[in-house]
Amino acid sequence: MQIVTTDFITGKEIxxxxxxxxxxxxxxxxxxxxxxxxxxxxxGEIAGYTEMLNDARNIATQRMIxxxxxxxxxxxxxxxxxTSSVMAxxxxxxxxxxxxxxx
Numbered sequence: 001m002q003i004v005t006t007d008f009i010t011g012k013e014i015x016x017x018x019x020x021x022x023x024x025x026x027x028x029x030x031x032x033x034x035x036x037x038x039x040x041x042x043x044g045e046i047a048g049y050t051e052m053l054n055d056a057r058n059i060a061t062q063r064m065i066x067x068x069x070x071x072x073x074x075x076x077x078x079x080x081x082x083t084s085s086v087m088a089x090x091x092x093x094x095x096x097x098x099x100x101x102x103x
Contacts, residue, residue, distance in 0.1 A: 002075035021096035022063025073099035
């Protein structure tokens with residue numbers, strides 16, 4: 001499955017199928033919060049949160065790909081990520097784009 005952030009794929013004529021998405025809700029971890037709080041005192045990257053968000057994006061992307069595959073898509077164009085807070089300490093990561101078929 002080809003995934004691009006552009007609305008075209010060079011050299012391919014495409015036919016739109018529909019918008020596809022994948023989402024996941026992740027919550028904070030108490031242990032990570034303690035270390036994150038300590039890290040804010042000295043500054044720098046909070047690696048635990050970076051890892052958590054990377055995992056969430058990977059899961060959301062795979063779910064989007066799975067939906068596109070079920071529709072018979074060859075690719076997803078104009079792929080984007082979005083995040084929102086769903087409650088205190090929990091965020092939703094959404095991967096979305098347009099499933100397309102090559103002509």
